[in-house]
Amino acid sequence: MRKLLFLSVFFLFSSLSFSQIQGEDEVYLNGDLIDAKFQDGDIEKFYNYVIQNFNVQTVEKPGQILFEFTVNEKGEVKNIKILRDLGTNSALELIRVLRESPKWQPASRGGKPISITLKMPLNFK
Template identity: 30%
Template sequence: MTDLVYPASTRLVFWLSIGLWLLPTVGSHAQNHAPLDQEVYIIVERPPEFPGGFPAIRDYLIKNEQYPPAARAAKTRGRVLVSFIVNQDGKVSTVTVVDGLGNGCDEEAVRLVSEMPRWIPGSQSGQPLRVKVILPVLFGMDYPPTYPKLSRH
């Protein structure tokens, strides 16, 4: 069996064509993706945690919630779902209402979450990441004493 030997010009054209084919792929990948530290994740190996866990977050919300006068007068009861990002340093940012009640409850829920102490950040492979969290804030209702366990049937 004999080895095929290609002239140098043919080998150069081959490698240049491979390089030109890969170059747009590498360039577009770098331009279309945010740097790793700016990505916002939803599911990670270790999700963000409020210091002290669910009992501590429940206590924080109960202690700091100021039931809005308009909500009290209208006897507004229910839950406001608040979305926010826990950054790599544990600070809360980008607080928005996903599902609100009105009568001042939405603004109060945003205030409560915005003023939270730092969380333990979420991480993947030991690397802290920005993670989106959705938290219910209750008005005129009692929080459960413990975090509900999910059943796996």
């Protein structure tokens, strides 16, 4: 009987603590998220920047480069990762372009700047 009472109390308190944590997460996730902006524009403006500054002669074959990066709280491009490339030269060229990128207006949640990670494709024919 004592074990049964102990197990009942244990499960009751563990489910209550889970509910509290879940509730806190929901409040945080429902905050007003404002996406990062590139030079007061949307993601198309960033694609235009990349296309204008990317040396296409470094692309060795047709296909898609898939990359991701973080726009931190200061609007800087950090943590650049090439997830799929079309050769070493094109990957290095894309990294160069991203490192030289002007600052973004950072994303914000609840009026406070936050960092976000963006994953993007770049197609070449």
